[in-house]
Amino acid sequence: MSAEVLRRDDDVVLTRLVVGPLRTNTYLLGCARTGDTAVVDPGDDEPRITAALAGRRVVAAVLTHAHWDHVQAVGALRARHGCPVLAHPAEAAVWAHELAHLRAHGQWDWGQDRPPAGAPTPVPGWDGHVDAALADGVPLAVGRLAVDVLHTPGHTPGSVCLRAGDDLLTGDTLFPGGPGLTGWPLSDFATVMASVERLLSSLPGAVRVHPGHGPATTVGRERPSLEQWRRRGW
């Protein structure tokens, strides 16, 4: 699938690419006035990400979290564009887990899924280096945009969501139909539910939710389901 423009107005240009074996959403979050762009979750396929940028300046590679399917193009993107890598400090433990699992099993941790039989041993696309820490409530400057950073632990301890006006990038914290899965080491269901409740109770219903995999939803559409998710326990 080619890059899909989700929003283009006087403030923001937001583009989605689907990359890698888990069909991860990589978002290009750009300032419409300056062209400066943050690449959120460079999951794979740096050449295609760079082509979609069409010459716009990359001001940061931003990680919603450090699961392997969200970071595999970070090293190549940094090498090509010289951009800093931004993540929450609590994600260092997540990346350490990913590397330990790869060393022990010869494959990434696919959670509930299984890697394809006979797949070659993956090569990590990132050395784990982070240039600057993301923190809750400290906005991220992308050109003239001030992108809100919300620390939303649970799927992983250092998961963050990024908000530019009525668009919210949620990584694997919130999807249509529920919170992100918590079957990994370092994940916790009660914690992700607290994070999701904070998002759904504090943000306007019109805010569009763009998750780390699959299609978008809105805060208003998901809000009525909170209690049901809590009861079902995932």
Ligand SMILES: [Zn+2]
């Ligand atoms: Zn994840």
Ligand SMILES: [Zn+2]
């Ligand atoms: Zn993911």
